[in-house]
Amino acid sequence: MTERADAARNRAAVLAAAEALFQREDLDHVSLARIAQAAGVGKATIMRRFGDLLGLVDALIAPRVTALQSRVRSGKPPLGPGGDAVARLHAYLDALLDFVLENRTLIRALEHYGPHAYYANPASRFWIDELADRIHAARPTVDAGYLAHAVFTALRADVIDYLRWHQHMDTERIRAGVHALANPPDLGPNLHR
Amino acid sequence: MTERADAARNRAAVLAAAEALFQREDLDHVSLARIAQAAGVGKATIMRRFGDLLGLVDALIAPRVTALQSRVRSGKPPLGPGGDAVARLHAYLDALLDFVLENRTLIRALEHYGPHAYYANPASRFWIDELADRIHAARPTVDAGYLAHAVFTALRADVIDYLRWHQHMDTERIRAGVHALANPPDLGPNLHR
């Protein structure tokens, strides 16, 4: 059964309105009613189509997630399969950070509407598992399972936003920090307990 | 002017009821009305005394924060002043992690009621600055400012809870991971890009 024409039109209007609102407004000034109003649609239309606000946000990022996933799964190295393990790790971190920087508002909305939905998300599970694999390949001796979660947490959109706007760190400093977190490039003397 | 006797009694009742509720109930089932009811007090009483729910949670953790702060500022080494820089860093991490484990519910409430209040908190600023100092002393070559924030983020109560309950990591694994994050003990070959 194909989607009815008015339904498709409304779905598009809702997605567009939601995206615009999330970009423009502060996160907690965006509400179901405001999205509905901006899309010229009733609240119930949004609810039925997307289940809840979390579903709406999911629908917004889903295509971008799949795009990045396919680059990771079958793109060209070092982000895609093949190549040096260390290079693969760093390429992956760059891709994740860029993804967060480009989609900060949506990711923050995702974190906002589902407290642990962030980690529990199928997408996040993919990112974390992949991260753990690449950490393990590059640094076989560390606890890749824990480190993957820690690094992924450091990539949360609210954390990045906080570092940028409240701590005035520029993105390249953050990028360097994330890389160093996953794979410390320098260790001086006297660093072990 | 001294606090009126009934006011003091109510303050204590509210604090006790709030603490009990935060411990027992899931965070988003705790509401102003329920705390008030449990304390046998009107909502307005809570509001006027603590400003808002964030203030209430603040009042609950404040004494524990000051207790730990004084141990850090003037306790015995290595947590207090003096001693080896690396030992000081690790002692501090242990103290922070223990603090989070002991006060998880309150810290989660704090994070919940003020999205960035968590970091913006004067207390958090103290923890982070101190962490940056100790990281810098132990590892002068790293970006201690960034790393302090990253490690502190890894110590967020919601993150710890997630790792424990959803990822089934025991606390000692998390502890080891946090230490390694702040000061990686081992680096094999081929780890630099």
Next chain:
DNA sequence: GCATAAGTGGACCAGCGGACCGTATCGTAC
């Protein structure tokens, strides 16, 4: 015992996410 300042709590508010269901529109079969 009384004046008065301090403290109180239930009614009230605007806002939220979400559910309901009578109605309007669409796609289709004729």
Next chain:
DNA sequence: GTACGATACGGTCCGCTGGTCCACTTATGC
């Protein structure tokens, strides 16, 4: 072109939230 069943629609209602208001009670100092 028309009639009809399925689908999608949105205004209205619900329970709940954090927070405010203000007529009332109570503890305290004299």
